[in-house]
Amino acid sequence: MKKSTAKLIAALEAELVAVIAEKSVANELMDDARFYAACDRVLEIQDEIALARRGKFTGCSISRELASANID
DSSP, X not given: XXXXXXXXXXXHHHHHHHXXXXXXXXXXXXXXXXXXXXXXXXXXXXXXXXXXXXXXXXXXXXXXXXXXXXXX
């Protein structure tokens, strides 16, 4: 894993911790809008982390050709 990718993942994980804490506070305060916004953000960050960990997808040459030709 590249250093830049590792730094990105570390930053996302730090943001994830902060958003989870915000979600917990919103839950205690019964602030539905903040709670659900935080829930959505947690899912987004988790997806971003998963994509960053996965790295680039090279795929096979046929898949690349089909994708570039927009053929399903």
